[in-house]
Ligand SMILES: Cc1cc2nc3c(=O)[nH]c(=O)nc-3n(C[C@H](O)[C@H](O)[C@H](O)COP(=O)(O)OP(=O)(O)OC[C@H]3O[C@@H](n4cnc5c(N)ncnc54)[C@H](O)[C@@H]3O)c2cc1C
């Protein structure tokens with residue numbers, strides 16, 4: 001039986017938006033190939049989530065349940081998904097290019113003896129032979145490659161926003177209980193503890209103000225925080241502080257605030273880049289912002305090429321002056 | 329415990345931080361040309377730094393492995409200057425443009441040939457294709473525990489203890505040795521290597537083994553190349569930028585007006 005299988009992800013019981021996008025993508029590919037698109041929900045107790053997923057017009061929803069699948073233990077998830085794929089032999093396997101997908105997909109692909117393409121922006125079916133054509137940015141986004149790979153299942157991880165999220169339908173998909181044949185022996189990595197840190201979700205902000213290597217003193221980030229407060233007060237919206245990677249490397253900010261290829265990809269109403277040169281790996285994270293404002297001492301920096309408004313200035317002079325104007 | 333034997337996998341790539349004006353996409357030849365010197369992929373430098381810190385604490389030996397069609401030891405000697413003990417180049421015309429699975433296969437053959445190792449470190453992803461696969465696949469092929477996205481790595485009582493970045497913060501995980509860990513930038517940058525030290529090393533003759541496919545099982549059918557169908561430049565990201573001129577006060581006033589209009 002040939003089908004498209006996608007991995008469902010959720011957070012605190014809420015279906016991930018990226019999963020809804022995958023559902024749309026999988027359904028489209030399924031139509032083109034004339035095969036069904038199914039989803040797999042992995043966990044210990046998945047009934048509720050499976051019910052929810054079943055309302056998006058998929059052919060099937062698999063509940064892959066086992067006590068070892070509680071929480072995300074990569075060894076257990078890879079083992080269980082390997083078992084499922086061997087049972088149902090999907091033609092295509094889709095995952096989000098998320099924390100879970102990035103870790104599970106390569107290992108699963110290896111076990112299934114197939115080739116994976118990560119971080120795809122678009123997918124299509126080759127009309128000649130039905131192969132999955134994978135569009136992927138390379139060299140940080142400086143080039144866009146279309147590739148194909150041999151092997152079954154055809155496997156990819158998909159970047160967020162590649163597809164519109166799916167919408168609910170009235171018909172319910174059939175739900176199948178699958179009990180994977182796994183046991184403790186597959187766990188090779190032991191989790192000692194998880195240490196929660198305060199994590200910001202930059203994609204929830206209306207405005208993001210980011211600082212880069214141009215911010216020479218850690219304390220100067222206070223200026224950005226003040227600016228955020230002033231903008232938030234003036235506009236009544238959510239303003240958050242982000243950064244480029246060197247700021248994370250210096251341990252001035254935690255990686256949840258990093259914007260870019262290996263950080264968060266965001267599209268706020270406005271993005272204010274302070275002391276950020278505009279390297280490609282940073283740009284891919286914020287280029288879809290509706291308005292881009294750049295503050296930089298270097299008139300020739302790349303950030304000005306992609307910005308709507310540019311101010312050639314030292315932030316140390318400009319931001320205090322700007323604060324006065326916003327407050328006045 | 330005995331002194332750990334650490335293998336670091338380091339890929340040579342054109343400098344990924346080169347400005348995008350130095351990158352040209354040749355659509356016909358399906359080639360990306362980067363006008364920049366080759367460097368060690370940045371996360372692999374982080375991996376080396378993690379290895380050196382372990383060696384500083386426990387002693388042991390660090391071997392750097394790099395695979396490609398043509399691998400320059402000039403670029404890789406930096407690893408020796410920084411603190412690695414040995415360098416092995418995996419070089420063969422057949423090693424060009426391989427798919428991730430095949431790259432991991434070649435590396436796994438080399439690692440099996442080295443025999444004694446406790447820890448394999450790779451970068452979280454290579455800075456050219458950003459695949460983020462080879463480390464994880466390599467662990468599967470070597471059949472050893474695999475931990476990804478490390479921000480700190482310690483060896484302790486025959487086990488590796490890793491702080492791994494997770495969406496809610498970090499997770500402390502542990503695995504028996506040998507194990508593979510993929511390393512992220514939070515580990516810290518590779519220590520500074522003085523240019524004079526680099527140059528000195530270049531002059532000193534040093535045996536650098538080069539292993540080709542023949543030395544690694546001669547299994548050419550096992551190697552698959554990336555099947556590139558098309559290559560395109562990215563969509564134009566440029567916008568018409570209004571440069572806000574004037575004195576600082578004037579700039580601030582106009583920018584404030586722009587920001588207030590966002591509402
Ligand atoms: C595989 C890979 C993944 C990566 N992922 C990411 C990612 O997710 N996010 C990311 O950001 N980077 C990422 N990078 C790094 C990226 O290539 C750049 O190195 C980084 O974005 C540069 O950060 P920056 O612009 O802050 O620093 P720089 O490039 O050093 O720019 C600093 C800027 O500040 C300006 N400046 C200096 N002083 C002042 C002042 N007083 N006032 C105003 N302006 C001033 C300078 O003119 C300059 O333009 C990645 C790299 C690789 C290889």
Ligand SMILES: Nc1ncnc2c1ncn2[C@@H]1O[C@H](COP(=O)(O)O)[C@@H](O)[C@H]1O
Nearest residue numbers: 337338395450451453454459460461462
């Ligand atoms: N040709 C290579 N030589 C040595 N190590 C490599 C090579 N390709 C990939 N790696 C390692 O695997 C990691 C992930 O690479 P990738 O899956 O290509 O993004 C890199 O950071 C390296 O540590």
